Amino acid sequence: xxxxxxxxxxxxxxxxxxxxxxxxxxxxxxxxxxxxxxxxxxxxxxxxxxxxxxxxxxxxxxxxxxxxxxxxxxxxxxxxxxxxxxxxxxxxxxxxxxxxxxxxxxxxxxxxxxxxxxxxxxxxxxxxxxxxxxxxxxxxxxx
Amino acid sequence: xxxxxxxxxxxxxxxxxxxxxxxxxxxxxxxxxxxxxxxxxxxxxxxxxxxxxxxxxxxxxxxxxxxxxxxxxxxxxxxxxxxxxxxxxxxxxxxxxxxxxxxxxxxxxxxxxxxxxxxxxxxxxxxxxxxxxxxxxxxxxxxxxxx
Numbered sequence: 001x002x003x004x005x006x007x008x009x010x011x012x013x014x015x016x017x018x019x020x021x022x023x024x025x026x027x028x029x030x031x032x033x034x035x036x037x038x039x040x041x042x043x044x045x046x047x048x049x050x051x052x053x054x055x056x057x058x059x060x061x062x063x064x065x066x067x068x069x070x071x072x073x074x075x076x077x078x079x080x081x082x083x084x085x086x087x088x089x090x091x092x093x094x095x096x097x098x099x100x101x102x103x104x105x106x107x108x109x110x111x112x113x114x115x116x117x118x119x120x121x122x123x124x125x126x127x128x129x130x131x132x133x134x135x136x137x138x139x140x141x142x143x
Numbered sequence: 144x145x146x147x148x149x150x151x152x153x154x155x156x157x158x159x160x161x162x163x164x165x166x167x168x169x170x171x172x173x174x175x176x177x178x179x180x181x182x183x184x185x186x187x188x189x190x191x192x193x194x195x196x197x198x199x200x201x202x203x204x205x206x207x208x209x210x211x212x213x214x215x216x217x218x219x220x221x222x223x224x225x226x227x228x229x230x231x232x233x234x235x236x237x238x239x240x241x242x243x244x245x246x247x248x249x250x251x252x253x254x255x256x257x258x259x260x261x262x263x264x265x266x267x268x269x270x271x272x273x274x275x276x277x278x279x280x281x282x283x284x285x286x287x288x289x290x
Contacts, residue, residue, distance in 0.1 A: 028268075031268045032268045032271055034268075035268035035269060035271070035272045036268065036271050036272040036275045037275075052267075052268045052269075105252055108256055109255060109256055109259045109266075109271065112256045112257070112259045112260040113259050113260065113262075113263050113264060113266060116260040116261070116263065119260060120195075121173065121174045121177035121178060121195050121198075121199070122177070122195055124174065124177075124178050124256070125177060125178040128178055
């Protein structure tokens with residue numbers, strides 16, 4: 001489901017608002033994923049504390065959201081732009097790609113909370129498509 | 144179908160108690176039709192669903208959103224028995240309406256997002272987890288008569 005010009009514009013516009021709170025939004029999305037989908041905790045068994053707002057969750061949420069923010073600038077070639085990250089997820093981290101959808105859902109929930117009026121249905125569909133395309137690019141090197 | 148602690152039961156009731164079906168139902172169904180346009184296949188008789196504005200302004204979409212959301216009330220009031228509560232609705236969706244059960248998951252996720260937008264930060268990760276457990280059970284019950 002490829003991104004139309006309108007989708008890309010909507011993603012860029014909402015990301016302008018996300019950027020100043022990117023770390024906070026990343027932390028919250030990750031906290032929500034770990035709390036509402038406890039099976040995802042299996043990938044973080046090396047962390048001392050998996051509770052919402054803990055140090056590792058804060059740190060890692062910021063890293064993830066930062067990487068997604070970079071991908072906004074790479075929307076015209078997500079597969080190329082995310083190639084190294086795809087290698088990492090495929091061969092180091094070995095994260096089941098089904099989890100990308102779960103994290104995406106929790107990002108959408110977090111965005112709805114932070115931007116109740118800006119997160120319109122049109123923005124929702126654009127971000128959903130972008131995250132789906134990003135997830136596919138992240139899974140590209142898996143096999 | 145699932146075990147509920149007292150805390151979970153009161154969380155679900157508290158969340159549901161603050162949801163205005165007449166507001167949230169239309170918002171959720173409209174959002175599903177916009178974000179996942181192939182779902183429009185089930186609503187051929189609803190008139191103009193050609194744009195987001197048309198969908199959100201469509202009175203049949205709004206009315207049906209209230210019906211669908213309203214049906215959740217049964218589950219909230221029968222949490223110990225959600226499977227039995229939705230047996231005949233599941234049969235209707237499977238055998239008469241021919242609705243792909245994937246749509247139940249889609250609607251549950253969009254409803255969660257609409258509720259999150261309404262509640263803001265009060266929709267904490269823990270409350271979200273309990274609410275999504277409830278949604279999962281409702282979706283399973285609605286899917287239960289498909290095979």
